[in-house]
Amino acid sequence: MTRSAERLGAGRYIESAAAPTSTVTSVHELRTHDGAKVAGVLRTVPGARTVVAIMHPRQDLTHHVLVPELLERGYAVWTQGTRSPNNDIALVHEQALLDVAAGQVFLRDQDFDHVVTLGHSGGGTLFAFYHQQAGAPSGQRLATTPAGRRIDLTGAEMPMPDGAIFMAPHPGQGALLLRLIDPSVLVESDPLSVDPALNPFDPANGFAKPPHSSTYSPEFVESYRAAQRRRIERIDEVAREHVAAASQARRRFAKSADPVDQRTALAPRILTVYRTDADLRFTDLSLSPNERPYGSLFSRRADLTNYGLVGFGRFTTADAWLSTWSALSTNADFVRCAPGVTVPSIFVELTGDQACFPEDATRMVEALGSTDKSHTSVPGTHFGGPITEGAPTGASLAAAEIGAWLAGRFG
Structure with missing residues (x-):
């Protein structure tokens, strides 16, 4: 094993190609239907008639690895954040839809013939959720969040995109966490409390350190x-x-x-959710087999990162937990939202994905409501890295598939 493979976080960041020298870049601040401000970056090249919108509910994708790949193929690219990028403590997915809508309205006002969404990882469910709600009659859109907060999707302008691209989308942040969360935590306030019978990193239960695969019964x-x-x-x-x-x-x-009542209402009630990097498939490669490496999205040593600061849903408000991280409460679930994706669609599966497993991809593609949908697979890991050292990156292989699909559908 190389030293790079041993590092925590190895494989998460992928080198990207250079953007064409003819690229024109502009930064835009938008106001959402409910008065929030969001920002986006529009990159275009001469002759671009189709723009691809790339978003994620909680990450800044300004420098996403596919941006230069799409520009090189003649497409404009819009990368936009939600109202709280890189900080999901208060991420409410229903609010994020208003952020998406602001970007879609902006792009419709530009001189493009077609607007296509591209959702990678958590961006896949965000856009599937947007397509579902944008395609519903305004009076049938969601009016409240899972926590009961009012949300005005009914009055928002929500243009329907012309196409949808999904690259390595996981089934939704709640569905993802349901498989990642460590159930051996005995006391929620104690990050070290462990039920030995459920400890996924105990050799007595089948765990093995890398490079050896675990074997759980x-x-x-x-x-x-x-x-x-x-x-x-x-x-x-x-x-x-x-x-x-x-x-x-x-x-x-x-x-x-009474000011006391007002302060009580405003006081944040933060949930701290320990140990959320513990999907058994990270260490037992015989479960949902594909070409993935040993380890999680965060590192090769999930037995260590599971106890660390970095992790999904670590700090969150009650509203955000119910809207985003609870598989039992969230509205943002790919399979449930996918029937609302009725525009031409392509689903690019990465054969070494650590978040979208083969059975997930099958269910998600089958759920898409489009009658014009493609499903293709390329070698690569979840973030677009290569399967093996020196091999083409999954991102570059996915870009070729996406570029060919765009050319065939939108010229």
């Missing part, structure tokens, strides 16, 4: 996954208690005008 896998769901249910219950307490304080303040 079918009985352990079944118990583990059931316990993961129970932990999500427990955190959901706490989140709903926090939401109810804040709601009660708001009602009290409406009657009393």
